Amino acid sequence: MxxxxxxxxxxxxxxxxxxxxxxxxxxxxxxxxxxxxxxxxxxxxxxxxxxxxxxxxxxxxxxxxxxxxxxxxxxxxxxxxxxxxxxxxxxxxxxxxxxxxxxxxxxxxxxxxxxxxxxxxxxxxxxxxxxxxxxxxxxxxxxxxxxxxxxxxxxxxxxxSGLTTWSAIKKIGDVHDDETVVVIGCGGLGLLAIRTLALRGVKNIIALDLSAEKRELALGVGATHTFDPTSTDVVAQIQAAANSKCVAVLDFVGSGPTVELGVSLPRRGGKVIIVGLHGGELRYPIPLVITRAISIIGSYTxxxxxxxxxxxxxxxxxxxxxxxxxxxxxxxxxxxxxxxxxxxxxxxxxxxx
Ligand SMILES: [Zn+2]
Ligand SMILES: [Zn+2]
Known part of the structure; x- marks a missing residue:
């Protein structure tokens, strides 16, 4: 045997x-x-x-x-x-x-x-x-x-890790040169996403992370701007850097606060793609989902x-x-x-x- x-x-x-x-x-x-x-x-x-x-x-x-x-x-x-x-x-x-x-x-x-x-x-x-x-x-x-x-x-x-990141990125669809993708969370998957987005020709990538060290790593793999998501006026700072043309948010944390921030960012018709399983819940006014025509998408493997x-x-x-x-x-x-x-x-x- x-x-x-x-x-x-x-x-x-x-x-x-x-x-x-x-x-x-x-x-x-x-x-x-x-x-x-x-x-x-x-x-x-x-x-x-x-x-x-x-x-x-x-x-x-x-x-x-x-x-x-x-x-x-x-x-x-x-x-x-x-x-x-x-x-x-x-x-x-x-x-x-x-x-x-x-x-x-x-x-x-x-x-x-x-x-x-x-x-x-x-x-x-x-x-x-x-x-x-x-x-x-x-x-x-x-x-x-x-x-x-x-x-x-x-x-x-x-x-x-690779497939999860790839599938989330594929859900964004076309990104024009003047549009921005925001990546929340610069751990392994977030950094992989930033690198993949850059290799696929995305010109403007904003990375958010609490850690200054991880924001530095994000810049090294292709992020064009980084922010601490808890800093004051972060939404205004992101919109200024994105020229209000955020086409998609990739959330690799998936906590209540990150999703709440993520949902506030896309331009009309934009997408929030949630990958991270940190957990929590989202409260958001329903009419704004419709008038902004945003999609909130879960991406699993x-x-x-x-x-x-x-x-x-x-x-x-x-x-x-x-x-x-x-x-x-x-x-x-x-x-x-x-x-x-x-x-x-x-x-x-x-x-x-
Ligand atoms: Zn796994
Ligand atoms: Zn089946």
Missing amino acids: TTYTSYPFFQFNSDLQKTESQLPTPTGTEVLVRVHYCGVCHSDVHLHEGYYELGQGKKLKLEDRGISLPVTLGHEIVGKVVGAGDQAGELPSGTVLIYPWVGCGSCSVCQRGEENLCTKPAALGVHRPGGYSQYVVVPHPRHIVSIGNLKPAHASLLAC GSLTEQKELVEFAQQHDLFTFPISTRPLDQANQALRDLAEGKVHGRVVLENH
Whole structure:
């Protein structure tokens, strides 16, 4: 019997447990992938805690959202195909990225190509066992994307941080040279967004962050102006810098105060795209949504088509601006704890050869 090691948790917020299991034999369209790298993502921390904050002391429990224990985390997976069921067809031989946002494949949402929004989600590392493991079973070969010449550890981050940022940016649509995009929150995703926007030719990018150090980093990757969102008259200062032509706001914090600020910024017909899951609630006069014709859009991960576009884009541009470090798979528990406690600078990717 061949066994493999994985690191699931059996109770929310309890330690990940080293577990030996029998190596599964893939059947039908399934593909067995040997995991070489798996990113430790901030959403893993939320999944491990078991809830999202809804504001006013309310919590959205993940148990009520179809997530059942035990959970093997890890949705940023890079590895190699080592086996497949008889209906999987031809598979790539090189290093591959797994698109983790798996849906049922047959409902109208999946048929539209928005598998990440399927009402019967089967996401790897969330609903199905993920990449904090030596092996992972991928349900269908369509979820397997060749990474070409990308560095494998870097490519892993394209499955979540990269894809989430890319999909949010795609929702903006065309940006004219005299228009401005505002980015709220200059952590990993915010900086990635600023860099991607600049590489896509956006001329005016305003970055907001509480930290002077992060505002400095934002300028380094392509922001044209930065502001502290708590400074007095910040809205007037942003409108002056944007010449009142803010076409979209990307909010990578997603807290009550940031969304309230974000909603006040777009020109008529503009968009507020919320990505961050900090939590809280929004109160805003409804008639102003209509007369300003603004769209308030939630953006959650991205589609398989967007994943493929991003992998291609990343092969042409050096996207990552933050440090990426690797740790052995057997340090999964500590890596997750360190991220939760804010001790990680940049991103950690688990490595397993
Ligand atoms: Zn579906
Ligand atoms: Zn993630």
